[in-house]
């Protein structure tokens with residue numbers, strides 16, 4: 281018998297109106313998510329059973345659905361009620377809520393099917409906290425060409441380009457693969473990337489070549505609060521390689537320092553003052569901005 285990672289999973293999920301054990305949840309093989317990767321998703325962090333930046337995540341879900349022409353099956357309030365119900369049905373205090381909406385089940389044909397309801401799937405998994413030692417030391421990253429499609433701003437479930445990029449870092453025992461397109465930094469396989477030079481934080485321009493992480497708006501707010509200068513501008517590969525600090529952000533990494541890039545130390549080769557200050561500010565925001 282083949283390995284089924286779900287067989288021992290005790291968590292509850294949600295599929296098309298029904299809460300049920302993940303181990304028993306099934307979708308049709310004709311679901312367009314399975315056949316074409318035709319859908320979008322969100323990952324929402326939950327701390328102490330409270331949802332962090334829920335409005336931002338649900339607004340981005342709505343933008344992703346609009347961008348691919350799938351009708352949003354719920355209003356923001358209804359989404360939030362489902363998210364809260366799912367949190368209540370699962371054991372960990374710190375969770376991640378995964379939401380996926382696909383174009384639904386239809387006979388295989390590239391064109392959008394008519395009169396088909398989207399498939400709505402939600403699951404919870406324990407929040408994968410970054411181990412303290414990794415946080416304290418910073419992590420290793422490698423670089424690779426960004427070979428993904430030009431609509432990376434959509435949080436699409438078609439993640440093959442990201443999967444292949446991430447696998448490169450797995451094979452190098454690194455935490456992330458930082459992506460370069462046309463000589464410029466875009467993002468990483470599952471994180472946004474920031475750098476510090478001369479005490480100023482810089483992030484690449486917000487455009488279709490990268491996902492605008494929820495932490496992008498949040499770090500902008502935190503920089504204002506703690507007095508760090510931030511600019512959004514094109515960042516060359518050269519500038520990346522001589523940065524004083526490099527930071528990764530994502531729902532699960534929060535703010536994570538990069539200690540080495542392609543085997544060379546970044547700055548002092550350990551978390552620098554800007555990353556450390558932003559990480560602390562992030563921890564404070566978690567207390568005040570979770571609902």
Ligand SMILES: Cc1ncc(COP(=O)(O)O)c(C=O)c1O
Pocket residue numbers: 323442467468469470471472491492493494495496529530531532
């Ligand atoms: C490609 C990519 N960029 C950036 C991010 C960071 O986004 P967020 O801060 O919303 O988690 C993610 C998160 O998974 C991602 O997959």
